[in-house]
Each structure stands twice: as structure tokens, then as C-alpha cells.
Amino acid sequence: MRANQKRLIVTVVVFVVALLPLLIPHGSAPAGSSFIDKLAANIKLGLDIKGGALLEYQMLTDVSDQEMDALADRVIEVLRARLDAAGFTEATVEKVTTGISFGEDIPPVRVRVQIPGITDVSRAESLVGKTGRLYFADVLAIETSVSTPSIPAGMSLEISRRKLQGAEPYWVKELHYGEYVGGVQNNTWYFISPKVSIGSSYAELDGSVVTDAKPLVNNQPRPGQGRFMVSLKFSSEGAKTFRDITSVKSTYADTDMKKRLAIVLDDRVIIAPLVQSQISDGNAVIEGLNSIEEAKEVSILVGSGNLPVDL
Template sequence: MSKNLTIKTVLVALVIIAALVCLVPTLGGKIPTWAESILPTEKIHLGLDLQGGMHLVLEVDVEKAVAAQVERNSQDLRREMQEERIRATRPEAGKGNTITLTLLSTKDQGKFDDLIKTQFSDYTLGTATSAEEGKVTYTLTLIPKAVAHIEEMAALQALEKIRNRVDEFGVAEPEIMPQADGRIMIQLPGIKDPQRAVALIGKTAQLTFKLVDDALSSGNPTKATLPPGTELNYEYRKDRASGRVSKTPIVLRKRALMTGDTITDAKVRTDSQFGTPYVSVSFDSRGARQFADLTSRNIKKRLAIVLDGKVQSAPVIQDAITGGQAVITGQFTMAEAKDLAVVLRSGALPAPVRILEERTVGPSLGQDSINQGLLSMVVGFGLVIVFVIVYYQISGLVANVALILNVFLIGAALAAFQASLTLPGIAGIILTIGMAVDANVLIFERIREELRLGKTPAAAIEAGYGKATLTILDANVTTLIAAVVLFQFGTGPIRGFAVTLSIGILSSLFTAIVVTKLIFEIALSKFSFKKLSI
């Protein structure tokens, strides 16, 4: 055997060994501990249609995201006017993305106009309306371009935060894709607790800290009797013995003293006295200063911790808290506390989300899909093998060895890159088998032509591969480009098909051109036969 042939044999053997190593976990073997850091340790992931799971389509309520931004801008405007000593009523966010306020003196109109132009350029300043006693009323309207930008950013932020939550939830190979009109498509293969996943993904997780008005809370407050600047909420308590949940009305100041946007970490802790779980949150430097200032100015007052409009707890501030941490207690189970920590770490959604479509694929249906898909692959593979052997005789056996190795390499690549195998992916493998046979057909027909011209088997094989290779490359490269485009712009099943097709094209080129030729060359060097069975 020549040196060049030995090198090619060693390289092909190394590829086969590497593929076998990648498939060890899928075939039921175990990777040694020392090799876990450098070798794949997981089986081939199955897609939603094969192992079951959950399919969700969410819609981000972008209108509320815009309304929330307008509300924040109204608070920012109030602070800026206080710094500029502009006397006015409290800016109020209203319908139509507007902010309304009344200047208490016409003397402040110039400073107010300059403030809007420099600090709030996303708003158009409506015509001033004269009020009583020299007062002037203004209406600011958010411009359409700013509205569109806020809506776009809300959808993108929601997508990123949902992706972070799903990653922490521990779902293998989730599919999270943006769609038109602020919608998000989510596929969670192999999910075991669909309802918990829905609750985790859909929780807005808007955390606010508000002061409790104990004087109003002690009576029998109703919404009709509350003064401006306050709101009615409820504090829920669960009796440990009976399990009954009671709610107590509690009056809060509407203005949030602090929000949860400065949270950097959230961890589950357990109360040493009762063993109940709670969530400890940490703030960044800005949040730590805000919380220290908040607690130092409101000692002996109750501070309500409100999550998505529901009071979780309302402890009394005993002293200034300067460590940059806070505790959220409530009637949590351990799973609820863990999920709350996940959503607080990933951050609040910029707006609520609505579930437009929810579909669960059971594992039994997934197993049926696996069985039918594998059956179709086995039948198609078997028919191809029989045809190749009948038509090309012993050379057909060489082609079939390459076909088997081709499927083997596709599986190894899926395991190595942790790509998901889907039902359309199985269809891609079947198509690859057909394309691989097509490559061998081109080569073998070229070899037959050379043999008819009277060339020796060695010369015919060399000429046949040389003339067919360029044609095979042209056909496969164009198909590979189409597969890459499908993967880039497709979703779900289309991407699953594109993945296996792309991998299959590359592996079929390797097996059809390199491996089969190597087998012929080894046979010629060993046996020097004068007639080729083809």
C-alpha cells in the first residue's frame, strides 16, 4: 500500500472513530469522566414532534408598553420641572399617549418650552390653553415614530427575557422565534410540567415598592372612599393548619418609591424558624442607594412589596437597609419561590403577554411519530440498497457501505452540535440518501464509459471519479445554498429539515467521493483484479 493511500486510510478511520465517539451517549454508552469536558455527553436531542412537549404563541401587549413609557416620562417631567423651578400641577399620563399638566404662571412658559425641546423631544407640544387666574394648560403627545420604536423594543426585550427564563428553566433545545405583530413562537420539547412553564414564561414580574397608608387601611376602605394618590389592594395570608387563604384590604400610595429594574440577582432562601421559602434579591449600586434612601426616610412605616399588582408582603421598616438587599416573603411553595427567583433574575417583561395559541404534544404521539419516521427511513433505505446491489453488483456493495456510513455521520454530527432531530429532519435524511446514491450513479456510469473504451479498472476508476466529481460538487453546492437559506429564514419544521439536509450533503460528498474511491483503491492494491464488477 502506497504512503498516500495509507494517509487517506488513516484520515477516514479517524473520522469514523470521532463519529463513533460522538454517538456513544446516544447508543447507550457512557463517556469516561476525564473526557466529559472535551467530548459530547448528551444524546441526540429530539424535536417537539418526536418527543412531545409544548407549542406556544405569545403576543406582547405593546400598547401597555407604550402607556408605561408615557407614565415614566410624566414622572421624569415632574422631576425636571422641580429642578428648573417650574411651578405646575402634577403631570398626568392620559389616553392617546398624552401627558397633561397646567402651569401655575405664564412666566414659566419659556422655560417649559425649552425643557420639552431639549429633554422630551419625542413629544409634540400642543397649543397652550388658558385657564383661570393666569394658568396655562398643556398637552404633550408622543410622536408616532417614538411609539413605533417603543413597540419594537418591547417585543425584542420580551423575546430576550423569555429566552433567559426558558434557559434557566432547563429545557433542552428550545425554539424561540419572533414573529410579525409583536408575537413570539415558543417550542419546548420534552417539557414535563406545561402549566408551570406557562406561568413562568407569561409572568410579567413587575416589582414595585410602595408605602402603606395604615390610617386608611385600618378602617373599611373602598375604592369610592379613597383620596387621590392612593389605591386599594389586598394582602393574602394562608393559614398553615387549614390551608385557607384570607385577604385583607390594604391601602397603598400610588406612587412607586422604587421598581425592580435594578435587581442583579435573586436567590431562594429558607426561613430558619418555620422552614418556609422566600426570595432574597440584590440590587446594583444605583438600586442599593435608592433602597437605602427609601428605608432611611420611612422608618417605622410599612413598605409593601408588590409583584404584578399583588401585595406579596408589607413589613415594617425597622431601620435603614444599606446592604443593597431585600427579602420577598409570601405564601410560596419551593417551586413557586424558584420560579419567582428565575423571573426576577431575567428581568420584568416590558409589557404583559397574552397566550394566543397553546398546544401540547403528548409523549405517546411523539413516539408514534418516531416509529413512523424511522419506518419510512428504513423502508426507503432498504429499497435503495437493493436497487444499487442489483444494478451495480459488487460495486453496488461499495456504494451501500458509503450510504450506511453517511447516515452514521449525520447522526454523529447531530450529536456533536447538539442539534435537534425532527420529523422533517428525518425526511431530510431520506432525501440525503437519495442524493448520495445519485452521486454514486454519476461516478459509476462514468467508470462504465471508461471501461467500454478499453481502459484498465484502475484507469477507469481514476478517470470516472475525476470527470464526475465536478458535476457532483456543482449539484450539491447549489442544494447546500438552498438548505442554508431555509435554515436562516425558516422556522420550526423547516429549520429541522434544513439542518439534516445540510449535514447530509456534506457527509454524502465525503462518503461518495472520498470513501468509495478509497475502497476501490485498497481493493486494487490488494487484489490487482483485471475486471471490475459494475
């Protein structure tokens, strides 16, 4: 056999082997699709063909360019975890350092996210752009109002005392504020303190000590409990703090506001339940969510960690 014939055979074999991944249907085409549709599903299409969302963010910070570069790496790590957890495995997250030619005052380091195939761009923006800051807080008052309520009467001394401890209270909205349920608009506000009182001292508990967060569906909820929730697992340090907090709060009467512990995400109260007993095993549950999609989003935002900077 001539040398050029051998080279031709080798070339054809290599070409066929290279095509095998595309010729074997293993894509995500719907059931009942034709053979050609199944082959097409093997090919990952970019935004120019498949469509989708392209989001580019600048980091709101005054740090040096070198520090900004390191911040971008951490942002990319968090966003990659969020997108993977949400099922957007084809999405790309990259650092952009090219200059701006049209004169706008934009930082030299930015983060670009491309999500092929997504049709709900607002969902992508919500998932990517939220800070995901989770923390636990004392509840000092609950009111219903269409605007920010006034400071509750008779609370000046309590506010001054907490201010000295770096725990000055403020009003935040309930997670579903403004939404209508059964024809009634939710206008609930919570007056919260970001540090939790434990006797004469204060404890701080936030998402940095959460090691795992998963969405749950409770098919047999108790009255008023709701079906959709998120389970949280704390680190050993967080579990100890959570035990100390629940140990104190469980001693108050149900009518005492001190018995409540607010779980807050991005300055929205998800739920503020009464603490009925001490919790020592480092596990907690966030209830009061309206759907499994909302439970998934909360678990992703909490479980992927906080963004180190606002976008």
C-alpha cells in the same frame, strides 16, 4: 495504496470522529441505566419525538412593525434568561414573522417558545407569560374579604393627596389569595400606594434597580419567619432609595400602618413586613413563600428583568 482506498479510510475516520460525541455516554440518564439508555440520553429530541410545550405569543402593543421587531428582541432576551435559570436549557425562543393565512387579526411579529420534555405546561405558561413586575409600595389598609373591599373610611384626604402625586392607592390581593392553609381560605387584601412616602415627598422603587435575585432556604427560621425566601441586591441608585425609605419607616410605631412596606409582584403582595431598622447595604429579603419552587420562580421573574410588553 490506491487513491480510492485512501479516500475510503479518510471517510471512515471522519465518520467515526463525528459519531464519538454520541458513542461516549455523557447524557442525563438515571443511575443504573443500560449502556444503550445512556447513549440515547446524548441525543436531544425535539417536540415531535420527546413531547413538550409549544407556546406562541403575540405582543399587546400598538407600536409600529419596526418597533415591534425591536420589542420582540427584548422579549426573547428576557424569556431566554428565565428559561435558562429554570433549567430549561434545551428550550428554544425565536421570533416568528410569517404571515397568517386564515384571516385572523394577528400581528406580523410574534414570539414562539418550544420546551421539549416538560410535562407541566401550566408551569411553563406561568414562567413565560408573567410580566414579572416587582415594586415596593406603601400600605394604607389591610382587610379580609371574598370580593374587592370598599375604600377605607376617613381616607379621602389621603387618597386625594396621593392622587396629585401620581400615587393613587388601589386594592391588590395577597400572593396566596384564595388558597387554603389549615382549612382556612386566604382572603387578604392590601390597599397600597405605588409610590412610597418619605416625609413630604415620594419615592419610586421597582425591579429595574434589582441587580440580583436568588432563592434561599433558611433552615433555622425565627418564629413566623418561614423557611423559603428570595434575596435581592440593589444597584447603587436603588440602594440609596431603599435606605431613605427604610430610614423613615423604621421610626414609626409597630401599630402604625406607615411602618409597613409592601413587596409586590405582578400586583400581588408577596409580603408587607414592618420595617424595624434602616437598611443601608443594598440588600433585602422577600419572605413568606410557601416552597423552594415558589422561591425559585419569584427569583427568576425578578432577576430576569421585566418584560417590556404584555404577552
